[in-house]
Structure formats: C-alpha cells, structure tokens
Amino acid sequence: MENEEASVVLVGSLNPAIFHPEWLLRHGLISKDDLDGAKVDIVHNDITKFSLEWLKFDVTRNKIYARTNDPSKYTPLKDLMISILKILEHIPIIQMGMNRTFLYKIDTEELWHKIGDNLAPKKYWDFLPHRVGLLSINVGCPRPDTLKGGINIGIKSTKSDFCGVHFNVNSHVETQYLDGEKEIIKDTASILFEHWDVSLTFAQQSCENVLKKALEL
Numbered sequence: 762m763e764n765e766e767a768s769v770v771l772v773g774s775l776n777p778a779i780f781h782p783e784w785l786l787r788h789g790l791i792s793k794d795d796l797d798g799a800k801v802d803i804v805h806n807d808i809t810k811f812s813l814e815w816l817k818f819d820v821t822r823n824k825i826y827a828r829t830n831d832p833s834k835y836t837p838l839k840d841l842m843i844s845i846l847k848i849l850e851h852i853p854i855i856q857m858g859m860n861r862t863f864l865y866k867i868d869t870e871e872l873w874h875k876i877g878d879n880l881a882p883k884k885y886w887d888f889l890p891h892r893v894g895l896l897s898i899n900v901g902c903p904r905p906d907t908l909k910g911g912i913n914i915g916i917k918s919t920k921s922d923f924c925g926v927h928f929n930v931n932s933h934v935e936t937q938y939l940d941g942e943k944e945i946i947k948d949t950a951s952i953l954f955e956h957w958d959v960s961l962t963f964a965q966q967s968c969e970n971v972l973k974k975a976l977e978l
Contacts (some may be wrong), residue, residue: 765863780820798813808820860930
C-alpha cells in the first residue's frame with residue numbers, strides 16, 4: 762500500500778467562521794503545539810480551510826470534511842469530531858460519512874491490467890476501439906447494521922510513477938430523516954463512537970478482498 766487516509770464528513774447547517782485552530786485550542790481539542798504548526802488558508806462566513814501537521818479541515822455552510830493520512834491519528838480524528846459534535850450539539854447534522862481511502866501499488870503493468878479486466882471484463886466492450894481499459898467503477902450496498910444509510914465503494918485505476926488502484930470506501934449514515942410522518946434524530950456523536958473502528962476495519966477488508974479476488978481470477 763502506498764498511502765491511505767481516513768475522514769469524517771458531517772452534513773448539516775454550519776457556521777464556517779467559528780472553526781479556527783484557536784477555537785479548537787480554547788475548547789481543549791488540540792494542543793498548543795498543534796496550534797503553532799497550524800496553517801490557515803481562509804476563515805470566512807462561507808468557507809474555512811486550515812491544516813495541522815496531522816489534520817486537514819474544511820468547512821462550508823453545509824459540510825465539515827476532516828481527514829488525516831496518518832493511521833496513528835485515526836483515533837484522535839474520531840475523538841476530535843465527537844468533541845465538536847458535543848460542543849455544537851444544537852447544530853442539526855443530517856448525514857455523516859465515515860470514510861477511508863487506499864492507494865495500492867501494483868507490481869507490474871500486466872497485473873494492473875488483469876485487475877481491470879476482471880473488474881470490468883473487456884468482452885462486454887468489444888464493440889469499442891482497441892485499448893479499452895477500466896477508469897473507475899462504483900458499487901453500493903445497504904449497511905450491514907440497523908442504521909439508515911449505505912456502503913459505497915469507488916475504485917479507479919491510476920498511473921503516474923507506478924501502476925496503482927485507488928479505493929474510496931464511504932460508510933454513509935442518515936442521522937436525521939422522516940420515518941413516515943415521524944422525524945427521527947440520531948445521536949451522531951454516539952454513532953461515530955460506536956461505528957468508527959468497525960467502519961475502518963470493514964473498509965480495509967473489503968478493499969483487500971476485492972484485490973485478492975481480482976488477481977486470482
């Protein structure tokens with residue numbers, strides 16, 4: 762594996778201007794060292810973007826997107842987002858994504874083509890000109906638990922300095938919705954606490970299973 766990333770996405774009605782590294786420090790969510798290393802791109806009523814050494818944080822009026830590519834910080838990312846949700850408990854969050862991405866380096870171009878051929882067999886595309894190849898595919902399924910939402914897996918081929926396969930696994934949860942005429946409001950912080958580790962493990966196992974099967978066929 763060349764690199765990976767975990768992220769939390771929250772969808773709701775937000776005020777980007779309040780999100781600043783100094784705000785996180787005041788609430789005890791990051792350290793002084795984190796603040797000293799922070800890079801603030803913009804803090805505005807419509808959008809906020811900043812980064813710490815281990816975290817990238819983007820906020821718009823309807824979405825928070827927080828992510829890290831350091832596996833040792835996956836738990837701190839979860840803890841940070843749970844704390845934010847508790848501080849801003851009055852903010853309605855309607856959806857959440859617990860996401861993980863992977864970029865796998867494939868040893869040879871021949872194996873890279875084999876993966877693409879098995880995931881999207883060329884025999885179904887023989888009416889097209891030569892050199893047909895997989896660019897990307899997306900697969901979805903219902904959640905394996907009692908939460909409302911779904912699992913979405915995106916796969917795309919990459920080729921730069923090496924041949925690679927990129928996976929994006931989105932564990933999507935509806936946290937506020939109508940069930941008939943009844944409005945359901947879930948505790949987003951509790952869901953994140955209970956399902957984060959399971960979601961990350963499921964994502965990695967899913968990607969490894971797909972790669973293994975695509976190489977065996």
